[in-house]
Amino acid sequence: MHQPTTEPRPSIYYTYRVFQPWLPSAHPPQSRHPVAIAGSGPAGMVTALELARHGVRSVVLTPELQFSQGSRAICFTRRSMEILQQVGVADLMTEGGLPWRFGNSYYRGQRVFRMEAPHDADDRFFPIINVQQQYMEEYLHDACAAHPLIDFRWGNKVTQVTQRDGYAEVRVDTPEGEYTLQADWLVAADGGRSPIRTAMNLQMEGASYEGFFVIADIQIDLPLPTERLAFFDPEWNPGNTILMHREPHGIWRVDYQLPPGETPEDALRPESLKARINAQLKMIGHAGVPWEMDWCSVYSARTLTLPDYVHGSVIFTGDAAHLLPIFGVRGANTAFQDAQSLGWHLAYVV
Ligand SMILES: Cc1cc2nc3c(=O)[nH]c(=O)nc-3n(C[C@H](O)[C@H](O)[C@H](O)COP(=O)(O)OP(=O)(O)OC[C@H]3O[C@@H](n4cnc5c(N)ncnc54)[C@H](O)[C@@H]3O)c2cc1C
Structure with a gap:
């Protein structure tokens, strides 16, 4: 039985909410879902919001009861802000964020380069804005929770995926035991260590430094x-x-x-x-x-990718699909672009 931690995570500046787990006994049996999404990081939540924007229902499954531990991704690009605007959270990001466009590089104590990213008065967003990942996840979660097409399930851990003819059968563990869910499509947005990728025995290609x-x-x-x-x-x-x-x-x-x-x-x-x-x-x-x-x-830095992101009814996205060195603001920014693209393509297929 999956027992997620209920102790609020420590932080000086962020008060973690601890959500209630979704329990199968409190809900009637359900028929097959068009899309299930494993993971509630940036890739999973933006995929759910994009699908919903195109009228497609989804279930989001996440083993935790809280947002990301620590700040993790902090620098969000203008392109990410455009995507976040599409899913309705750009204003919250702007309110709490620190925009910037200058960078200074020093070599042995001497400044050797000053980066000035272009910014025009007509630009809606700055080249980069700094916001800690917990806040970004909070804004995305609250948008998901408010959307009638998104069924968000805290404390639900995917433990097994079986490919059936034209759909995926997903075993999900909760604090009161397991249940099975069927979905035409399973989006594996379960992060860099992707348990789904491991269970399906898929190998990434590339280099680890x-x-x-x-x-x-x-x-x-x-x-x-x-x-x-x-x-x-x-x-x-x-x-x-x-x-x-x-x-x-x-x-x-x-x-x-x-x-x-x-x-x-x-x-x-x-x-x-x-x-x-x-x-x-x-x-x-x-x-x-x-x-x-x-x-x-x-x-450490890695440049790894799955050679294919679609395997039967399972689609890999975000860090589960590819790992990039985080310097150069890759990672969450890349996950947003994945999710934005996957959202409308998958909605079209559904
Ligand atoms: C220290 C650090 C600094 C970083 N700095 C930056 C930065 O400045 N800019 C940037 O763009 N990126 C940065 N990143 C990278 C960024 O945090 C990730 O790339 C981003 O979170 C990936 O999003 P994701 O949704 O693919 O995966 P994740 O955010 O890892 O989310 C994975 C989700 O899957 C869930 N999950 C796991 N197992 C299961 C399961 N069995 N069943 C269901 N769900 C499951 C997890 O609980 C989680 O909700 C940083 C990362 C780290 C660690």
């Missing part, structure tokens, strides 16, 4: 504008790179490359995080400014 990066979100008051900062071969981290981004709610992201051979476990030790973040603050002239850690994680 050596080397790790730490992402640390800290609460700190820095008198700096919302501009991307990139440091190459800096004095405290020779041969490596560091990125900094301002996030809403007084948070800054410090994203630094680890020296070869250092393990993620070592890098996430509190002493190690503290020493490196203090070194970075010192380098940019803000030594001693008090800060508090909100969330940290380690990632």
Whole structure:
């Protein structure tokens, strides 16, 4: 029996809501669905909203009871905002977000490049806007929950998929046990580790790169504008790179490359995080400014894709279909483009 955690996730700036699970006993038996979507990340929710916009019903299945742990995707492109406008959440993103269009690149302490992304007074959206992923997921979820064509099921984990003649049979585990759901189409938007991809024994192609990066979100008051900062071969981290981004709610992201051979476990030790973040603050002239850690994680770069995204009645999308290095604002931005395209194509087929 799937028992999702009901303890609210920790965060300095975001209060996690814990939703009630959808239980089969509280609902009458249902006939076959036109579309079921496994996963309530950006890919899953935008697919549901796009389908609904074209009049197609869907069921969204998600094992969790809360939004994304930690900020994860924070930089959203103008194209993403156009897609989010189509599904009705662009105003909320704009209200809470920090727009920007300048970037500064430093090599060994010297500024060597200033990026200026074009922005015209007639442009509706900035080239990039920073919003933490929990907020983006909250806005998308609330739009899904308000839509009569979307049946959103918290606490519902897909455990098995069987391809039948022209439809998929999906086993779903809930806090009160399993049930079976039939769908003409199953959209696998179940993330980078996609359990559905693994269960179907599908292999991704491409490359995984050596080397790790730490992402640390800290609460700190820095008198700096919302501009991307990139440091190459800096004095405290020779041969490596560091990125900094301002996030809403007084948070800054410090994203630094680890020296070869250092393990993620070592890098996430509190002493190690503290020493490196203090070194970075010192380098940019803000030594001693008090800060508090909100969330940290380690990632590595991968360029992997499934050779085909459609397998019988199962369609892979977002990170379940392909994994891109997250620098260069790929990941969630790519997932939106997938979902926007899949939404109208699938609606047309249905
Ligand atoms: C540290 C970090 C920083 C990032 N920074 C950026 C950035 O700045 N910009 C950017 O664009 N991207 C960024 N990304 C990437 C971005 O977060 C992902 O690319 C994006 O969330 C992918 O969306 P998705 O919907 O495909 O998958 P996910 O968001 O991973 O969602 C997967 C969903 O599937 C669900 N699921 C899992 N198993 C099952 C199951 N058995 N049954 C049903 N559902 C299941 C999960 O609960 C979840 O709801 C970052 C990621 C990380 C980790």
